[in-house]
Amino acid sequence: MHAALRYRFKWAIGHFLVSALILLVVGGLIFFVWYPHPYRVLAGGLNLFLLVAAVDVVLGPVCTFAVAAAKKPLKELRMDVALIALVQVGALSYGAWTVFQARPVYLAFEIDRLRVIHAIDVDPGLLAQSAPEFRSLPVRGPELVAVRPFASATERMEVTMAALQGLDIGARADLWVGYDTQTQAIQSAALPLSALLAAKPEAVPMIQAGLASAGLSLDGARYLPVASRHAFWTAILSPLDARPVLFLPVDPY
Template identity: 35%
Template sequence: MNAIGTDSTSQKRSLLSISKLQAFLIHLTGSALVVGTLCAVIFFVWYPAPYFAAKGASGVLLVLIGVDLILGPTLTLILFRPRKPGLVFDLSVILTIQLAALVYGTTTLYQERPYYLVFAVDRLEILAYKDVDSSMIEYEELRRKPFIGPILAVASLPEGQDEFQRLLEETAFEGKPDIERRPEFWSPYANRSDDVIARARSLAELLERYPETRTEIS
């Protein structure tokens, strides 16, 4: 009990010994280190370019930055007074809010990170791990995600007429997803790269077909 009381007293004395500005700067520096480290993981490991923009993940990250890097330190600057009654409680509430935002943002961004990049017929789909039933994956190499970036796969239509007809019925009438979200139709990119290259189009061709995207691309 004496040790606990001594620790509590020393914490209060430490708070009494710093100014409002010092408290703000300490809080801001700590928050910046945490958010900066998380951003490095997000941009270089979970969402390497161009996946962050493609997945539209900026909204969640902006909320996290707004709460942890701006709101938290600002509330400390406003509320901190060395001899204010209940100061420890106020700071605890601020840190709890920041921690909640950090956990929410980190969890959401991790769960939504690009796990699979699937080419299907004439399009690319960026999928999270939760978007597909991984138990249906047939190739072992499609189960091993690289440390940086997603697993590359190619989804192919069934070759037999009966199988193709069955696929159409499943997607049209049974509500099942299309082939890009069904791993039983996937092959490793290395096995089908020629198919992807054969269907690739130059930027000039794409701009001619979709002139409305010229401004966005430039």
């Protein structure tokens, strides 16, 4: 390999290794705090991370490769790389902030399903009307919440019309209550898993393997659909407290 080309690769590879290390830290924050399983798929965390990664570990080293001329004075080259790194840090910070703003904050029970709620889905005005414990959105991963029963037929109509215009019922902070306060309603809405097995025979092996891995029995097992922007999944509920204990990439519809 030509000496000038080796010189460029040396700088580019060094830049790549540093970028990859930083990206590893950011990825840990994204996948283990903001978008834990299954939200890396349900909430699009993986796609957002890949976009950030493209900026961090591809464009930066490529730019360094382009400017790293062997004949360029070392001081000038260092300044060029520092400028590239500064732009890269700015882009990475903006990307990470965007991922944070789009993070899932709640898995909400709404009538007959669970819905993934993102921070940007929540109307600040309705958030101010919510119970005190819900006025600060979670930053350490999504939590469970439930929508309370409608207070009247008029409220039901108003909420339904708003939902038709794009404001999902589960994102209505003014209707949020603790998930555990609605255990009976959740259990009543949940469907027998045997019905899903009959409707989705192609998913039977996956469902059975999931139950086995979670130590659950098919007898009496119940599920709820999980709705998100990106997909419909299935959540298997605990028979004790109706909390999700297993998520499966099976569209129950």
